[in-house]
Amino acid sequence: xxxxxxxxxxxxxxxxxxxxxxxxxxxxxxxxxxxxxxxxxxxxxxxxxxxxxxxxxxxxxxxxxxxxxxxxxxxxxxxxxxxxxxxxxxxxxxxxxxxxxxxxxxxxxxxxxxxxxxxxxxxxxxxxxxxxxxxxxxxxxxxxxxxxxxxxxxxxxxxxxxxxxxxxxxxxxxxxxxxxxxxxxxxxxxxxxxxxxxxxxxxxxxxxxxxxxxxxxxxxxxxxxxxxxxxxxxxxxxxxxxxxxxxxxxxxxxxxxxxxxxxxxxxxxxxxxxxxxxxxxxxxxxxxxxxxxxxxxxxxxxxxxxxxxxxxxxxxxxxxxxxxxxxxxxxxxxxxxxxxxxxxxxxxxxxxxxxxxxxxxxxxxxxxxxxxxxxxxxxxxxxxxxxxxxxxxxxxxxxxxxxxxxxxxxxxxxxxxxxx
DNA sequence: TCTGGGGTCCTAGGACCC
DNA sequence: TCTGGGGTCCTAGGACCC
Numbered sequence: 283x284x285x286x287x288x289x290x291x292x293x294x295x296x297x298x299x300x301x302x303x304x305x306x307x308x309x310x311x312x313x314x315x316x317x318x319x320x321x322x323x324x325x326x327x328x329x330x331x332x333x334x335x336x337x338x339x340x341x342x343x344x345x346x347x348x349x350x351x352x353x354x355x356x357x358x359x360x361x362x363x364x365x366x367x368x369x370x371x372x373x374x375x376x377x378x379x380x381x382x383x384x385x386x387x388x389x390x391x392x393x394x395x396x397x398x399x400x401x402x403x404x405x406x407x408x409x410x411x412x413x414x415x416x417x418x419x420x421x422x423x424x425x426x427x428x429x430x431x432x433x434x435x436x437x438x439x440x441x442x443x444x445x446x447x448x449x450x451x452x453x454x455x456x457x458x459x460x461x462x463x464x465x466x467x468x469x470x471x472x473x474x475x476x477x478x479x480x481x482x483x484x485x486x487x488x489x490x491x492x493x494x495x496x497x498x499x500x501x502x503x504x505x506x507x508x509x510x511x512x513x514x515x516x517x518x519x520x521x522x523x524x525x526x527x528x529x530x531x532x533x534x535x536x537x538x539x540x541x542x543x544x545x546x547x548x549x550x551x552x553x554x555x556x557x558x559x560x561x562x563x564x565x566x567x568x569x570x571x572x573x574x575x576x577x578x579x580x581x582x583x584x585x586x587x588x589x590x591x592x593x594x595x596x597x598x599x600x601x602x603x604x605x606x607x608x609x610x611x612x613x614x615x616x617x618x619x620x621x622x623x624x625x626x627x628x629x630x631x632x633x634x635x636x637x638x639x640x641x642x643x644x645x646x647x648x649x650x651x652x653x654x655x656x657x658x659x660x661x662x663x664x665x666x667x668x669x670x671x672x673x674x675x676x677x678x679x680x681x682x683x684x685x686x687x688x689x690x691x692x693x694x695x696x697x698x699x700x701x702x
Numbered sequence: 703t704c705t706g707g708g709g710t711c712c713t714a715g716g717a718c719c720c
Numbered sequence: 721t722c723t724g725g726g727g728t729c730c731t732a733g734g735a736c737c738c
């Protein structure tokens with residue numbers, strides 16, 4: 283039987299900020315989403331103040347001021363780099379690692395005899411190497427490892443490491459009964475509501491539910507969750523990330539945008555970002571979609587324009603993709619609306635080597651793929667945005683709001699911390 | 703003064719075709 | 721007179737995650 287471990291950074295973004303601001307030890311910290319919109323991370327002290335996650339910032343601004351909470355805009359250059367370092371440290375503790383998100387990964391710890399001390403060594407290594415606190419949860423399925431991680435976080439008596447087999451079956455069930463069904467990985471708000479109506483309230487109730495009944499009422503995904511809660515691993519550890527089937531780049535503007543040139547520049551920017559991700563997974567896209575929308579929270583005329591256009595050949599070429607995207611944008615733009623968000627989506631994604639023969643249209647120029655590779659390398663080596671399309675524009679007043687961003691301590695030379 | 707994230711996959715339903 | 725299947729593709733919206 284396999285054993286999975288889930289390791290994640292506690293309040294990861296807030297912890298990253300604190301690494302470079304030791305003066306904030308023990309102080310409440312929150313980190314905001316793009317555009318300083320919502321609260322996305324809270325230090326333990328901020329959670330204790332009752333600041334909820336994912337609330338718009340302006341709704342908790344008073345509370346933050348009152349308790350002198352330190353507020354940061356999100357600094358993805360910093361978190362991304364800290365994440366790479368953390369994953370690197372964690373990779374030493376298992377033969378197989380699946381990076382699941384920026385702050386968490388699964389490890390295959392099957393066959394390790396002393397899981398307790400292994401878990402504590404993991405925590406210590408990340409703490410010593412990066413100064414980030416972590417928790418480790420272990421179990422015989424990914425879903426149980428996730429839940430074990432939850433236990434490690436919520437119950438200080440376990441010192442940040444928990445494994446289900448340390449309890450006898452009766453004790454384990456008693457603990458499962460203490461978790462609401464909505465806390466189980468894969469069970470969101472809507473499914474939790476439906477389960478509650480079926481008298482399934484806790485993780486234990488779901489574990490003991492009839493899988494066939496669950497499959498009938500929901501789908502195979504929820505059925506799998508039931509099996510996973512029973513210790514039957516249905517979800518394998520994905521050592522290499524599977525190629526994405528769709529790639530989205532989208533963002534809200536810092537202010538409402540009316541004019542076509544600004545929209546056009548932002549679409550060019552999203553095409554460049556999405557195409558870069560596409561090339562990173564060695565793929566080409568056959569379809570590109572463009573979406574522009576008004577602000578649904580405002581009492582103004584509402585409009586969501588969306589269309590997608592097929593490409594003659596599947597492509598990963600930013601310039602070709604951008605031509606298609608700009609045509610799509612012109613087709614959906616209506617001058618009477620003020621726009622709040624724009625984005626592109628790449629679909630019909632397949633390996634870049636896939637090439638259909640077409641008598642009537644010329645094949646793409648091989649020089650262009652070398653150009654794209656050169657652009658990617660420059661942006662990788664010298665920071666993203668080092669080289670970009672002229673079409674992305676030089677006026678950037680619509681770009682996102684980041685009024686409280688910390689320095690890029692680890693990725694920009696001028697921002698390196700200096701000791702005095 | 704005003705402020706509300708971003709990304710991925712799944713599914714239901716409609717259109718169309720044989 | 722009335723009825724009638726099943727597959728594929730596409731899209732919008734739903735659901736989930738962090």
